[in-house]
Amino acid sequence: MQRTSVELFAGGGGLVQAGEKAGFRHLLLNEFAKRACETLEANGYKACEEGARPSLPKAGEKAPLVAGDVRKLDMEYLREQEVDLLAGGPPCQPFSLGGVAKGDEDQRNMFPEMFRAVREIRPKAVLCENVRGLLRPSFKPYFDYIQRELELPFVERREGTAWFEHDRVLLERLKSEDTDPSERYEVLKMSVNAANYGVPQIRNRVILVAFRADLGVDLEAVEKALRPTHSEAALVRTFLDGSYWGEGRHSDVEQHVQDRVMARYGDELPFGEGDDGGLAPWRTLRDAIEGLPPINLKKLDKDTPQGGVPDHIGWPGAKIYDGHTPNELDRPAKTVKAGVHGVPGGESVMLLDDRKKDEGSGVWTYLHRYMTVRETARVMTFRDDWKLKGPRGERMRQLGNAVPVQLGEVFVKAVADALDVAEKRT
Structure with missing residues (x-):
């Protein structure tokens, strides 16, 4: 019935x-x-x-x-x-x-x-x-x-x-x-x-x-x-045992990105050694947007759907500063909020795998951009064919x-x- x-x-x-x-x-x-x-x-x-x-x-x-x-x-x-x-x-x-x-x-x-x-x-x-x-x-x-x-x-x-x-x-x-x-x-x-x-x-x-x-x-x-059904502890376990980066998942992620993620946890679970109840790992922003074409950072023109995907359009002007930190790809996204780009807090800014090196100091800085509407829809688990x-x-x-x-x-x-x-x- x-x-x-x-x-x-x-x-x-x-x-x-x-x-x-x-x-x-x-x-x-x-x-x-x-x-x-x-x-x-x-x-x-x-x-x-x-x-x-x-x-x-x-x-x-x-x-x-x-x-x-x-x-x-x-x-x-x-x-x-x-x-x-x-x-x-x-x-x-x-x-x-x-x-x-x-x-x-x-x-x-x-x-x-x-x-x-x-x-x-x-x-x-x-x-x-x-x-x-x-x-x-x-x-x-x-x-x-x-x-x-x-x-x-x-x-x-x-x-x-x-x-x-x-x-x-x-x-x-x-x-x-x-x-x-x-x-x-x-x-x-x-x-x-x-x-x-x-x-x-x-x-x-x-x-x-x-x-x-x-x-x-x-x-x-x-x-x-x-x-x-899912837990943060189970996600961290996949970082530590390498399965998150393994074959069929995110094996193409460069080592410097993996090192950045692992630096947050060290080599031990921050939750203790207790059983995580057999729950599945939290899904990450990287999991959510997998399969979408990359955004060309030279074409943040507010107009062109990239890779032929609807609502997947680059948008200029994303900033990072104190109190306005970005989403990280290897965490669940921050709460999607009902604003043009989210509200203050960086909810719709994404930290990328790409980085640039300052020639004077030798310091690497990771690039960032606004999430597209399609990426945000993925985070909300909307169907890709759902029209907005x-x-x-x-x-x-x-x-x-x-x-x-x-x-x-x-x-x-x-x-x-x-x-x-x-x-x-x-």
């Missing part, structure tokens, strides 16, 4: 691709940002006007994309479809360390719309991804409230009621244990680093996974299924706001497996 899903805040399509890879059939997508909608349209999703109630897609058809304000989106017609998964990453600016941190008072907070969607659709499961800023101590009381709202989405907050007043109502209802299981959700909160799930990027996020209580899903089994629309800054913004496909697939597949097990019992 093919599982079905609805996705809000679809953005540039990271979680959309993840759902498809995990075998889900999308019934509806929604996105507000114009350029992100153009990206989704370019990948086969047919846009409908704001507030539309589109027909359900036929077998083999792409889901309709309702472009516009989610607050004008009617989803009640989907209830009879018994939707398996409602997914999305509500806009995270209210909680981001880089944002204004107004929390619930910020009008960009779209969690209330996610809970409205739950009431209208009654999905079997809900998946929400968001920034680690939600876990900041100053936001903990409100984030706890968000989780309780997801537990009891049908206990609606009255207009004009402060969130902490509604939170007291939710707490009382949870203590009473008298809510209909079909209107209550069991919630699992997970703080994750995408690198620990095979994404070639350090990306710390918080993910909420919820299942309708009447289904009897085993949350402990879900949590076990979502344990990390808009100027460079908009494409980078879409990638920075997205869920890495590989991370999303792990979680969406865990949801499907948990539902399979639960439904076999009934």
Whole structure:
């Protein structure tokens, strides 16, 4: 049986691709940002006007994309479809360390719309991804409230009621244990680093996974299924035993680069001699961009796709300075962020294998450049044939706001497996 899903805040399509890879059939997508909608349209999703109630897609058809304000989106017609998964990453600016941190008072907070969607659709499961800023101590009381709202989405907050007043109502209802299981959700909160799930990027996020209580899903089994699969310790072991540089991997990397990497670790594991649990090595930036044509540093012209690869265009002006250090090829990339080149910190600058020697001092200096949009998409584990629309800054913004496909697939597949097990019992 093919599982079905609805996705809000679809953005540039990271979680959309993840759902498809995990075998889900999308019934509806929604996105507000114009350029992100153009990206989704370019990948086969047919846009409908704001507030539309589109027909359900036929077998083999792409889901309709309702472009516009989610607050004008009617989803009640989907209830009879018994939707398996409602997914999305509500806009995270209210909680981001880089944002204004107004929390619930910020009008960009779209969690209330996610809970409205739950009431209208009654999905079997809900998946929400968001920034680690939600876990900041100053936001903990409100984030706890968000989780309780997801537990009891049908206990609606009255207009004009402060969130902490509604939170007291939710707490009382949870203590009473008298809510209909079909209107209550069991919630699992997970703080994750995408690198620990095979994404070639350090990306710390918080993910909420919820299942309708009447289904009897085993949350402990879900949590076990979502344990990390990759580790830094395993990566370092491949450096020390030489397998990272071995036949079939990166054997063409020059010795001076290997020496630079190995100088960081010496000849011993910095994690001790304990077992790494048999986990796979973290994937590195070098792993991610393997197979892409090299960028000609003499042609950073903002215009020419190099090697005939879309979005693989050299960009001038990359700098390195204190507080703005580059990505290293033999580490997972830094967090991809939603800016033109990333934000201060060097997130989109890459240190290269190429170097030049100062004739006066004899000192070697390694060269650097901006990552291309295609390389950044690889770091986000997007498919190479996934089209991105808009100027460079908009494409980078879409990638920075997205869920890495590989991370999303792990979680969406865990949801499907948990539902399979639960439904076999009934």
